[in-house]
Amino acid sequence: MKIVRYMLHPMFIIFAVFLVAPIFIMRVGGMSLAIEVMIWAIFAVGYNILLGYTGLPSFGHGLFFGTGAYLCGLIQHHLIPGTWISILGSMLGCSIIAGILGFFLARKRGIYFALLTIAFTQLFFFIAFQWDSVTGGENGLMGIERYPLSIFGLFRIPIDGVLSYYYFVYAILVASIVVLWKIVHSPLGSVLYAIKQNEVRAKYLGYNTWMYKWVSLIISGLFAGLAGALYAMLQHGAFANPIHWTRSGDVVMMVLVGGGLTNFFGPVLGAAIFIALRDIVSTLTEHWYLFYGLLIVFIILFLPEGILGYLKVGQTSRKMISVEEKWSPSLSGGASDGHP
Amino acid sequence: MAILETIGVEKRFGGLTANADINIQIEEGAITSIIGPNGAGKTTLFNILTGYYKPDRGEVHYLGQNITGWPVHKIVRKGIARSFQVLNIFNEIPVFENIRLAVQADQKKGFHFLKSTSKFRSINERAEEILDEIGLFRVKDVITKYLSYGDKRILEIGIALASRPRLLLMDEPTSGLPSSETERVKNFIKRISEKMTIVVIEHDMNVVLTISDNIIVLHQGRVIAQGSPQEIKANDQVQEAYLGGIV
Numbered sequence: 001m002k003i004v005r006y007m008l009h010p011m012f013i014i015f016a017v018f019l020v021a022p023i024f025i026m027r028v029g030g031m032s033l034a035i036e037v038m039i040w041a042i043f044a045v046g047y048n049i050l051l052g053y054t055g056l057p058s059f060g061h062g063l064f065f066g067t068g069a070y071l072c073g074l075i076q077h078h079l080i081p082g083t084w085i086s087i088l089g090s091m092l093g094c095s096i097i098a099g100i101l102g103f104f105l106a107r108k109r110g111i112y113f114a115l116l117t118i119a120f121t122q123l124f125f126f127i128a129f130q131w132d133s134v135t136g137g138e139n140g141l142m143g144i145e146r147y148p149l150s151i152f153g154l155f156r157i158p159i160d161g162v163l164s165y166y167y168f169v170y171a172i173l174v175a176s177i178v179v180l181w182k183i184v185h186s187p188l189g190s191v192l193y194a195i196k197q198n199e200v201r202a203k204y205l206g207y208n209t210w211m212y213k214w215v216s217l218i219i220s221g222l223f224a225g226l227a228g229a230l231y232a233m234l235q236h237g238a239f240a241n242p243i244h245w246t247r248s249g250d251v252v253m254m255v256l257v258g259g260g261l262t263n264f265f266g267p268v269l270g271a272a273i274f275i276a277l278r279d280i281v282s283t284l285t286e287h288w289y290l291f292y293g294l295l296i297v298f299i300i301l302f303l304p305e306g307i308l309g310y311l312k313v314g315q316t317s318r319k320m321i322s323v324e325e326k327w328s329p330s331l332s333g334g335a336s337d338g339h340p
Numbered sequence: 341m342a343i344l345e346t347i348g349v350e351k352r353f354g355g356l357t358a359n360a361d362i363n364i365q366i367e368e369g370a371i372t373s374i375i376g377p378n379g380a381g382k383t384t385l386f387n388i389l390t391g392y393y394k395p396d397r398g399e400v401h402y403l404g405q406n407i408t409g410w411p412v413h414k415i416v417r418k419g420i421a422r423s424f425q426v427l428n429i430f431n432e433i434p435v436f437e438n439i440r441l442a443v444q445a446d447q448k449k450g451f452h453f454l455k456s457t458s459k460f461r462s463i464n465e466r467a468e469e470i471l472d473e474i475g476l477f478r479v480k481d482v483i484t485k486y487l488s489y490g491d492k493r494i495l496e497i498g499i500a501l502a503s504r505p506r507l508l509l510m511d512e513p514t515s516g517l518p519s520s521e522t523e524r525v526k527n528f529i530k531r532i533s534e535k536m537t538i539v540v541i542e543h544d545m546n547v548v549l550t551i552s553d554n555i556i557v558l559h560q561g562r563v564i565a566q567g568s569p570q571e572i573k574a575n576d577q578v579q580e581a582y583l584g585g586i587v
Contacts, residue, residue, distance in 0.1 A: 179454075187444050187460065188453035194441050197430045204390070204428075206416040206445040206503055215451075 010265045010313055011177060018170055022163060030279070031162045032234065037275045038166075038173045039230045044254045044267030045180050046223025051252065052261040053184060054216040055196030056105075057114045060121030062248030063101075064094045064221045067124060068228025069238035073141040074134070083147045083159065087229045094225025095218045102217040106210050109199070118245045128240040140239040144232045169230055176223060177268075183219065184264060192216050250274065253296055260305035269308055343368040343507055343537050344389065344420075349398035351384055358384040360561045362398070366507070371529070371538045373548045376558035382541045383425060385558070386509050390422050391415040402507070416445075421505035423496045425512040425541070429484055436480040438495060440467040442502030467502070474498040474528075490521040494528070501532065508532070510540040514547060526551060549573070 006012055018038060025034050043065055050056050068090040075086040101120055108116055128135045135141050146165060148156040159168045183189050194202045195209050202209050232238045241247055254274050259266015274292070281288035303310045342365035349362040358381045366372050374382050387393040389400055391412045399408045407415055416422075430438050440457070443466045444450055458464065471477040474494050479487060487495065493513060500508055513529065514522040526547050529538060533551075542548050548555065548569070555572045557565040565575045572578055 182454045182456070185456045186453045187449045187455075187457055188451055190437070190441060190444065190457050191450045193433070194430055197432055198428060200392075201424075201428045201430065201499070202441075203412040204416055204422055205442045205499070206413050207450055208411070208413045212450070 010308075011181065014177070014265060014268055015174055018173065022166055026163070031166060033275055033279055035162075035166050035169050035234055036231075037272045038169045039227050039234065040251070040254060040271035040275060041268040042173055042176045042230070043224050043227035044251050044258075044271050045177060045264070046227070047220050047251050048255050048261075048264070048267050049180065049183065049189075049192070049223075050216050050220040051255055052263070053189060053196060054192040054213060055261075056109070056213060056216065057252070058105075058117040058217075058220070059114050059252060060117030060119075060245060060248050061220065061224055061251055062242045062244065063117075063121040063124045064098060064224030065228040065231070065251070066128065066238070066240065066243035067097060068094050068225030069144075069232035069242070070128065070135055070141055070228075071225070072229035072232040073144040073238045076144055076147075077141075081145065081147055083149055083233070086233075087226065090225045090229035091222050092225075094228070095222040098218045098221025099214070102214040102221075105217060106213040118248075121243055121245050121248050125240055125243040125245070128243055135238070135240065137240075140237045141232075142237045144236050144238060146233045165234070169234075172226070172230065176226065180223070181264065188212070188215070253292070256306060257296060257299055258306050259308040260303075263306060263308045263313075265313070266306045266308045270306070273307075341368055342366060343403060344539075345401045346385075346389070347399045347401070349385070349388060349395045349400065351381075351388055351393060351395050357561050359388065359395070362561075362563055364556055364563060364566065366537060366539055367554060368537050370553035371533050371540065371551050372554045372556060373552040374539065374541045374556045374558060375543070375545075375548055379560075380558040381561040382558055383511055384561075386422060386511055386541065389509060390420060416503060419504075419506035420509065421500040421503045421507075422509040423500045423511060423513060425515055427492050427496055429492060429495055429499060431483075431485040433484060434481050435476055435484050435487065435495060436467060436471065438484055438499055439470050439502050440464065442499045443467045443470070446503045470498060470502050474501070490517060490524070493517060493521075493525065497525075497528070505536055507537045507539070510538065512541050512543065514542065514544055522547065 021034055022031065025031055043061075047058070047061050050058055050061075071090040071093040072086040075089040076082075079085070079089070105113060105116055129137060131137065146160045148158045148160075149168070150156055157164070159165045191202065191207055191212050194205075194207070195212055199209050228242070254270030255261070255267045256270070257273055258268065258270025277292055277295070278288060281291050285291075299306065344366040346362050346364050349359055350357070351359040362385060374385070376382055384393065388395050391407070391410050391414070394409050399406055401407065402415075402418060402420065407418065430441065440463060443463050444457075444460070447463055447466075449460060449463060452460075468477065468480070471480050474497070476491060476495060476498065479491060484492070484495065493516075497510065497513060500510075510529070514525050517525065522544060529540065529551055532538070540551075552569055555567065555569055556563060557572060557575075557578050565572060565578045567575070
């Protein structure tokens, strides 16, 4: 019985699907798309800590994804050519940048927070685009390699093949999801969700909410940096494009489409839908964003909790929406913004 | 001895003076009521005492320490807790989680990030104890927004209690309650007052006159009288400004 429950858990299903997916994908082609889905899933699930659980709408998280990609390349070119070091360096670098920007961001909320994230991502976009000598400017930073993995200097596992890289990214996806799941269900996660619901009350419990929001920014920045580095290795290059604010919106939409704002696994589905649509529809028309936009309008109007929310899949114990919500009258009266 | 003292506190919002020259002393162990008509500046004063607002002038001293301008969370950790007039609880999570979050803050475990909240036994046990004390154990797994209004008011106070305050500020704890429920809250305040100092903003004169050791009367941002219930009842200025001869 217990085993069945584990096997029906969305986490298990996601891990199982991605584990066996290559068997089918290898026949029809599109392995690099599948890798891309996993990379965006890492990005989006991490980003959801900020958007869904802390309630901070960043529209500039492409900044960390793009910067992670550049850092990966810069570390390989100028420091040490190695896979682990360039990935860990990107994560560290992006969390430091998130920490610095967080000093300004964590004091803001709502629309001011959102606008400031857009301003920052545009700032980074222009730097990346203009600074030819470091970032390669318009041409991008090329020559990013997938060096063989060295495990304690004992084994060397090559990951330059598409299948080996797939399973490398898969392992990182599994680890990322497990860590983020633990964060969401930890005391830290509970405080972040409390801040989202009612920041004033959280302060009155004695939580230094500024510091928690800052940590939330760092966590999401760290996973964005990780995803960015993996993306750079997939593409063998880093580009300014993902940093642009219009592309920074992609990850927001993945979260919304997949599972609204409070579904832990929604972003994984959202990433898959985004990549699949982009690939399929863009072969039919170059205006594929138009169709994606229509999908988003439909989901926001009719499925505000995203596709998984609609299917009632993977709602964490912290949320526990019941069907009652549809009809049960709210007695609380407009107390939710929490101002005394 | 005064647990809390204000010296010449003043707060302005644009042209409006919400608090002017407030000099009060809250006696430790007592129940002090703050009364006054709407707009007298009672809630503003609570916001200043708890660090939500910084006063434009004047100082707040708590246990002999100047806490003026401290952030809210720091003041709370020093032992001042507060409940709100407009319900201010976490609506989307179970009742238990509301209390658990407060206990978790009190035990300073908020930054643990890899262990599940269910594994912190001392937090969970303490949260259940508090739920038992305030009589909400039976609804602990209900999503908070589905609680009855009376239970929500009790939860509002319960969250404040979970931080083990030495001084509890309650902003209209009986607001919106029917008289039977008001009685329940009144007895509850009486009961917890044995363990802590209480300051309560209240409109219900029946409650004020029966529970208070001291009463402070605010009118247009100023303290116009303070004293025991008998003294306040006998005060002509208070009668005129606020009570309107009702009592």
